[in-house]
Amino acid sequence: xxxxATLWIAPPAPLSADVDCLRWQAYLALRGVPVAVRTxxxxxxxxxxxxxNLHADDALLPAQRIPQWxxxxxxxxxxxxxxAARDESRAWTALLERTVHAALLAATPAPSLLSPPxxxxxxLTPPPPPLTGIASLCPPLGARIPYDTIHARYCDAIAAxxxxxxxxxxxxxxxxxxxxxxxVFAYLHSIIVSKNSALRTQVTRRVNLVAWEWRxxxxxxxxxx
Amino acid sequence: MSASEISLHVWPSQWGLSxxxxxxxxxxxxxxQVMPGKFSVVECNDPDFSPTGHLPYLVHxxxxxxxxxxxxxxxxGLKATGPTRSSSNLDSSLSGTEKAQSIAWxxxxxxxxxxxxxxxxxxxxDNWAELMHPALASLYPIPQRYYIPGRIREMYxxxxxxAGLWDLPIKEEEKKPFKIDKSWQKRQNTKLFQExxxxxxVLEKARISLxxxxxxxxxxxxxxxxxxTTLDIVLAAHILLLLKPEYPEPSxxxxxxxxHPALASxxxxxxxxxSSCPESQLRISSTPKFVWSSLIPWPSTAxxxxxxxxxxxxxxxRWGFYGLTLGSMAVYLAVSFQNVSRHLWK
Numbered sequence: 001x002x003x004x005a006t007l008w009i010a011p012p013a014p015l016s017a018d019v020d021c022l023r024w025q026a027y028l029a030l031r032g033v034p035v036a037v038r039t040x041x042x043x044x045x046x047x048x049x050x051x052x053n054l055h056a057d058d059a060l061l062p063a064q065r066i067p068q069w070x071x072x073x074x075x076x077x078x079x080x081x082x083x084a085a086r087d088e089s090r091a092w093t094a095l096l097e098r099t100v101h102a103a104l105l106a107a108t109p110a111p112s113l114l115s116p117p118x119x120x121x122x123x124l125t126p127p128p129p130p131l132t133g134i135a136s137l138c139p140p141l142g143a144r145i146p147y148d149t150i151h152a153r154y155c156d157a158i159a160a161x162x163x164x165x166x167x168x169x170x171x172x173x174x175x176x177x178x179x180x181x182x183x184v185f186a187y188l189h190s191i192i193v194s195k196n197s198a199l200r201t202q203v204t205r206r207v208n209l210v211a212w213e214w215r216x217x218x219x220x221x222x223x224x225x
Numbered sequence: 226m227s228a229s230e231i232s233l234h235v236w237p238s239q240w241g242l243s244x245x246x247x248x249x250x251x252x253x254x255x256x257x258q259v260m261p262g263k264f265s266v267v268e269c270n271d272p273d274f275s276p277t278g279h280l281p282y283l284v285h286x287x288x289x290x291x292x293x294x295x296x297x298x299x300x301x302g303l304k305a306t307g308p309t310r311s312s313s314n315l316d317s318s319l320s321g322t323e324k325a326q327s328i329a330w331x332x333x334x335x336x337x338x339x340x341x342x343x344x345x346x347x348x349x350x351d352n353w354a355e356l357m358h359p360a361l362a363s364l365y366p367i368p369q370r371y372y373i374p375g376r377i378r379e380m381y382x383x384x385x386x387x388a389g390l391w392d393l394p395i396k397e398e399e400k401k402p403f404k405i406d407k408s409w410q411k412r413q414n415t416k417l418f419q420e421x422x423x424x425x426x427v428l429e430k431a432r433i434s435l436x437x438x439x440x441x442x443x444x445x446x447x448x449x450x451x452x453x454t455t456l457d458i459v460l461a462a463h464i465l466l467l468l469k470p471e472y473p474e475p476s477x478x479x480x481x482x483x484x485h486p487a488l489a490s491x492x493x494x495x496x497x498x499x500s501s502c503p504e505s506q507l508r509i510s511s512t513p514k515f516v517w518s519s520l521i522p523w524p525s526t527a528x529x530x531x532x533x534x535x536x537x538x539x540x541x542x543r544w545g546f547y548g549l550t551l552g553s554m555a556v557y558l559a560v561s562f563q564n565v566s567r568h569l570w571k
Contacts (some may be wrong), residue, residue: 087437091329098336122387125335126248127380129278134376135271135369146277149292156294157332160325 004034005056005069008046011039014224015189015217019104021052023186024066026216029223030177033074037224067179078176085172089180092164092171095157098123100187103154106147107196120145155202162206177216185220188213231260233296235281237268239360240470243507244281247342248293248335251462252281253507255297257499258315258453265508270364297455315454323449327456330441334456337434338463341477344390344427345467347381351474390430392423424476431477435485442491453495461495464488 007028009021014037016022028035035054046053047062054061054069061069071077080086105120121128121143131142161184165171171180191203192213203209233256235249243253243266256264269275275282275291282291283299290299301314316324346357361374385391438460442448447457464481468489472478481489 083440087440088326088329090437091326091333094333094336095329099332119387121383124384125339126246126279127384129272129380130376133273133278134373134380135273140376140379144278146279146291149277149279149295152292152295156328160328163321163325164329166322 004073005054006036006038008038008041008051008053008055010043010051013037013039014221016052017190017193018051019101019186019190020050020063022189023183024052024054024063025224026182026185026220027066027179028070029220030182030216031070031074031077032223033070034223077178078174080178081173081175085174088172089178092161092180093183095160096183096187098125099153099157100191102150103157103199104187104190104194106145106150107194107199124150151198154199158202158206158209162209165208165212167208181216185213185216189217231256231264231283231285232267233264233281233283234267234269234275236272237270237364237511238509242465242469245346245360245466246280247339247459247463247466249281250466251459252283252293252296254458254462254495254499255293255315255455256300257502257507258458259300261502262508265510268509268511270511293459315452315458318450319454327449327454330456331459333434334438334460334463337430338438338460340385340388340390341427341431341434342463342466343381343385344388344392345472345477346470347378348385348390348392349474350392352472353378355473356470388430390427392427428476428480431480432484435481435488439485439487442487444487446494447491453498457491457495458499460488461492464492465496468492 007021007025009016009025010018016025016037016039025037035056038055041051041053043049043051047060050063052063052066054063054066056069067077080089102120102123105123124145128143128145130140131144132138132140134140170177171184172178174181188203188209191199192210194200203213233252235244235253236246237244239245242250244250253266269280272278272280276289277291279291281293281296282289283296284290285299285303288299290296316327319327345352347353358374358378361377362370364370365373382391447453448460449456453461467477467481
């Protein structure tokens with residue numbers, strides 16, 4: 001089917017290196033909505049300076065409006081198994097978008113020693129104290145990022161993900177792929193291709209996660225050939 | 226293991242609760258449940274004492290463990306040598322799937338409900354000015370009470386801004402007397418509109434999360450079994466911090482009490498279940514309110530407490546090597562400079 005929309009993503013093609021872009025690529029691929037991809041867009045030129053954006057029907061849509069657009073071009077989402085599974089999907093989404101995402105950001109080299117990536121500070125609970133200390137007379141500078149704690153929580157999250165997936169075809173036992181599957185795929189793929197071996201090892205030692213990511217990757221890549 | 230060996234360092238108690246911070250409160254409640262009377266609580270007003278700069282942290286013999294998850298794992302791994310009230314692992318009766326779900330739910334509670342608690346304590350201007358700021362200021366002597374509360378509040382700003390829950394008031398402008406300022410009323414109306422709209426946005430976020438937890442609890446006494454698990458304790462700690470304080474702006478508190486009384490009952494039930502054991506009386510001590518070294522950024526002293534003699538000796542030898550290297554370099558440069566200058570002035 002000829003794609004009638006273009007998804008602006010961060011490079012490379014066919015699978016973006018940015019987790020948010022890859023998530024929406026996977027979402028559209030798993031829903032069977034054909035779109036082309038474009039990787040030469042500077043994020044500064046996107047809506048809210050954030051990729052991905054969807055260029056469709058002579059309009060440019062931000063990421064949060066992609067499901068609404070997809071509903072008009074594809075059969076309705078089959079949804080989760082039951083309302084409890086839908087609620088549970090929110091818990092897993094929080095685990096991935098906070099705990100796992102914090103570990104991915106922590107593994108990225110900071111632009112300077114005194115200023116860790118701003119998105120990382122927004123993900124940590126409790127928030128990191130300044131490098132100069134809370135009680136010192138020095139003005140607050142930088143942030144003390146607890147890398148060991150972030151990594152320990154990441155290990156627990158990946159173990160929980162593996163236990164929950166077990167041998168199911170789709171997460172939470174859904175009969176068809178759901179938005180949660182797209183999100184899980186985006187994070188697993190980003191971790192597997194990451195240069196950080198400590199992150200990668202936690203996923204690669206779990207056979208079910210590797211096999212699941214491999215299977216879903218084939219499906220997503222096929223959609224963007 | 227004797228009670229004097231395990232000490233849990235947390236933010237001080239406030240409003241009838243063991244700590245004013247949700248993860249610290251959850252840590253105290255967890256230890257009260259699994260090992261009542263076998264640990265002591267150290268109220269700490271300076272998280273710089275912690276190896277990671279965060280509270281809570283636990284000290285046991287030569288081990289220092291930070292963060293709630295690591296503390297729970299450490300306690301679970303300890304072997305009880307004396308009679309305990311219950312197993313040291315509250316989640317031992319859960320299946321593998323339930324344990325995995327519990328981890329995900331704890332992350333959801335700490336992020337979503339944690340943001341609501343942080344908004345109520347630090348972002349809402351009325352609650353900050355009349356409740357949290359005085360509570361924090363009372364923990365510190367002069368001059369720290371004048372700058373530490375503001376710094377703590379600033380720590381929460383990035384997280385609350387990204388969640389859309391940062392609520393600073395519009396700068397008040399003085400109404401000048403004897404001057405007709407037609408736009409003043411318009412600015413006041415705008416301010417009122419923005420405050421109301423902001424409050425509704427926060428209430429909507431809180432409502433969504435609370436409905437999910439109410440469905441998860443599903444009219445049962447506890448979430449999974451007939452006694453509290455880790456998830457019950459983490460959820461109850463956050464709900465108690467929204468219920469117990471007397472908030473000047475109580476909209477979130479009223480939302481829980483009137484719309485989700487089951488969650489309020491659950492939190493009180495967990496609290497009473499933990500407090501019902503006669504051994505659950507806490508032994509509380511405090512770190513010194515003021516230490517001169519805290520005014521200067523310095524590595525945490527907690528690290529030194531955890532080091533063995535061999536580690537201290539190794540550290541001294543390493544610093545000695547650095548000193549010797551720098552001293553030799555300085556002597557070499559001095560001699561070289563002397564030779565060069567003698568040669569030049571010949």
